Amino acid sequence: MESLGVLFTYPVDSYLEEELGRRCKLFRLWDSPPEKRKEFLRANSSQIRAVVGSAVVGADSDLIDSLPKLEIIASFSVGLDKVDLDKCRKKGIRVTNTPDVLTDDVADLAIGLAICTMRQICQSDRFVRSGAWLTKGGYRLTSKFSGKRVGIIGLGRIGLGIAKRAEAFNCTISYHSRTEKPNTNYKYYPNLINLATNSDVLFVACALTEDTYHIINRDVIDALGPKGVLVNIARGSHVDEPELVKALVEGRLGGAGLDVFENEPEVPEELIGLDNVVLLPHVGSGTVETRKEMANLVLANLEAHVQKKPLLTPVV
Amino acid sequence: MADGSAKQGRNPRTVLLLRPTFEALEDVLAKRFHLLRAWESPLPLAEFLAAHATAIRALFIRGNGSVFVDAEILSSLPNLEIIVTNCVGLDLIDMAECAKRGVAVANAGNVLTEDVAEYAVGLLMDVLRRISSADRCIRAGLWPITGLFRLGSKIGGKRVGIVGLGHIGSEVAKRLDAFGCIISYYSRKQKPSFSYTFYPNARTLAAQNDVLIVCCALNSDTYHIIDKDVMDGLGKQGIIINVGRGALVDEKELVRRLMQGEIGGAGLDVFDNEPAVPRELFTMDKVVLSPHCAVYTQESFADLFQLIVDNLEAFFSNRPLVSKVTEV
Secondary structure (H helix, E strand, C coil), X not given: CCCCEEEECCCCCHHHHHHHHHHCEXXXXXXXXXXXXXXXXXXXXXXXXXXXXXXXXXXXXHHHHCCCCCCEEEEECCCCCXXXXXXXXXXXXXXXXXXXXXXXXXXXXXXXXXXXHHCCHHHHHHHHXXXXXXXXXXXXXXXXXXXXXXXXXXXXXXXXXXXXXHHCCCCEEEEECXXXXXXXXXXXXXXXXXXXXXXXXXXXCCCCCXXXXXCECHHHHHHHCCCCEEEEXXXXXXXXXXXXXXXXXXXXXXXXXXXXXXXXXXXXXXXXXXXXXXXXXXXXXXXXXXXXXXXXXXXXXXXXXXXXXXXXXXXX | CCCCHHHHCCXXXXXXXXXXXXXXXXXXXXXXXEEEEHHHCXXXXXXXXHHXXXXXXXXXXXXXXXXXXXXXXXXXXXXXXXXXXXXXXXXXXXXXXXXXXXCEEECCCCXXXXXXXXXXXXXXXXXXXXXXXXXXXXXXXXCCCCCCCCCECCCCCCEEEEECCCHHHHHHHHHHHHCCCEEEEEXXXXXXXXXXXXXXXXXXXXXXXXXXXXXXXXXXXXXXXXXXXHHHHHCCCCEEEECCCXXXXXXXXXXXXXXXXXXXXXXXXXXXXXXXXXXXXXXXXXXXXCCCCCCCEHHXXXXXXXXXXXXXXXXXXXXXXXXXXXXX
16 A cells, blocks of 8 residues: 555544554645645645545545545545535545444444433533532532433434434434334434424434535424423534524523534534533544544555455445 | 420421421422421420420431431430431431331332433443543633544443442443443342343452442442452453442542542542542543432432322321332
8 A cells, every 4th residue: 555645634533644654655634734735735646546534624626626646535434524425426536434333432422412411410520620519509400311202313323323322211212314214113203393392302313415404403493492402413514503502592492412513623602601511522433442443444445445356335 | 385396296297307408398398298397496406306206207308418317316206107218328317226116218219210320321421431521621712722632432342340230220231231331230139130240249340340330329338349459350441430329439549549540530429528529539531520419300309309298198198108118
């Protein structure tokens, strides 16, 4: 693989970066300041045959156009909303992602976010560390997660993982997706507003596409209501963020557990002071174990490509 | 008598309270029963009890901050027949003395079980995935700094040892099973209805696990059940989650190990000397701390208050108690 020129778009994982550096001819997109990016790409494009992207920086139309020798995009993520897939199909560029290896971690975190949000665990921790327990008595009553009505948007691998875990908490499971899924006992809602109306906790677990952009809008938020909790471990753009913030501040939504935001790493200022939210920096797959598996999968896909063997996890 | 209590004491539906309890609960009880509030009397407790002894058949005690109901208190209440508590834990009642005197005890039964079990899971998830730590960083405006957030550790595949496989322990086990954890336990008695591996003591349990979740009752056998030897067995990456009682864990030893990097992390809802929490923990990222609130939900309190009322109503109507403690 030493002759494979690889453009790494963002320093998202140090192990992956080390391995790419060791095994390939590595170009780091962030080595050039944004204003010099075009020059950087022009200077190196004759050597770059592969791009390793991620949920932070993918491979959009402009980037693909600036790399005439590009053969493969191996994304360090399962979501491919930051890759121009149509362009890749047209140009015969292969695209791989990292499905399955991160399913458990993301589903785990979704449930963790739900519990921490409803039981205000982070806020309770702050309460103790501030010394308030000594002076203010006990913490307030919070909201139980077990036995609640769980609604899941998108019943793919991650959605099913969330369902399985929530069932162990005696939750009832319902879902909304493009089509009803066979082989489940979960209740299907073809209408998202109805799902939200009948859920206490709503999990966003679908892919980001044109259809699901801002799928969580004011109507859905209002249907979920002042006791409802939204958990988003998918993409920030699934949610109309200004509407979400307004609803939380005005008490029209009970709470939110958010691992993703529309414009990471920016987090709306108004959320910082709220007790009924938990804010995480896009760490759904953020465990030592899983990031290593993801990195190895990216490397294995690149290796297979170079050796003209079948790609392990191709999407295009 | 000066406070007119002799007349009041003849109310058959009298319930003695030694210390104030949740305001909402007092309101609920006051509507249905005649409450005798010991702390409102100018008399010292012993005299107060002596003055009202004949009338008192029922005592309600709260948990945290309660008076320990010992032989002395029990002797001064010869007509006492029932103690109702809002706790599951019975460490504030001398159960042996109660048994000797034929005093029945009704506790919180199972109404708090799920709340505590999910809280234990939440604490573990927080410690492993660094949820509170990351949330703190974001609120401090630190997200844009790359490389700041340390990766967490995967929950699936972790070996989790439950200390005490009672109602709460078994509900914790059921939840963590769904995350792909490998469950084993130590309990006073082996529980054949569960397929989890049983270990005969906490030390051998710790040696085979990555995580210990302490869910057992506090009594003379379980004081400091998580001691130096157990922590040695658990090892440097080990994690302890405690939703039982502070005294189940050798707190000084735990704090020392956390400070010296000799244990992986801890999620603690209970402490030796609440509400005092060792200040050394306040700056640590690998611990999650909560103010003894694993039971504190709107739902559990609604169920709990109803249960307390139901137990007292049953008693005063000569019907069997709803959540009588039969096995100590």
